[in-house]
Amino acid sequence: MSFLQATIRQCRHWALLLTQIGLFCLLSFACHWFATWTHSPIPGSVIGLAVLLFLLGFKLIPENAVQLGAAWLIGELLLFFIPPVISVIKYEALFEQYGTNILFTLVMGSVCVMFGTGFVVDRVFRFERQLNIKKQARRHAKAA
């Protein structure tokens, strides 16, 4: 009996997931079409993101209506961009010749970005946390 129940639950889960992914695809397709039709400089996918955020923000659709599909799409993001990576076979010679240069640039660039952003955010965060604490204290003082 419990086996049957588990199977049914599993089926329900998959059906829900597939439906939600389908809805995401539909919205994406519609937004892409809209972007092409209006010659929008903003790509369809970003318009779609704004539309979904609007729908969620004004409670026009509940969060759990898209939760499963969104989690899956974001979780398996890597799978979707493996194909373009494979096509670098075409540029084999380029990588053979410039491999070290590429790696050097990428490592130095990454270290720069991480160093800079980490430094900035660490300072700003401490400042803003103090600000928030003070704000809260003032609110408490007023309440008392």
Added chain:
Amino acid sequence: MANSNVVDFVMSQTGLALFSLLLTVFCYFGAKRLYKYHRVWWLAPIVLAPIVITLLVFNLEIPLPTYFEYTHWLMAMLAPATIAFALPIYRERKLIRQYPLTIALGVLAGLFLGMISSWLLVKFVPLPVELSKSLLVRSVSTPFALEATSAFGGVPELTAMMVLITGVIGMLVCEPLFKFMRIRTSLGKGVALGASAHGAGAAKANEIGQQEGVIASLTMIFIGIAMVLGAPIFALIFI
């Protein structure tokens, strides 16, 4: 007889195309499962899957157009995945409202440092033009990077590769770097990882802590959106 039919089908174009799709999906989920039990960086799906698939496609001499016949549907899922990023933004609205200044400055710093560092580095390191242009968007999440790279004159395939390697590097250098720089706050770590290593950084941040993971994803999404929206303007500055 039946056997030779099977062989014929597998060797035909449709067969090879189907095989490519199955190979890609299987390698990806296989690597994912392996990484779940053995947490070593070179078993991470972002490292193992592309290498194994590339080697197989290369050695089996599957022509690229055949490889793409069905796998381009996987790529098509990047657009719906971009839309799905609306959910984490909505969910973490409280955190965003609490630290608007930190997040905004982190996003701006990450966005511009990413472009400026590439722009300066290629002035000193000799690289072919198509590569140096593809490098500008390298620290942005893939769906956004692929969308933005054409504005800079980058090549989508090379961009995807640069984005991927950048992600792996970010995963590897973050821990010693944080220790060296004495970054201890969760927001500092999260934003730095999201800004420099996008999705891979967010995954790494999730291993460090939950708040780090959330903030890394948010940073990555905001930088991605800013990059796509600003690409035409940035192209005027950096090209």
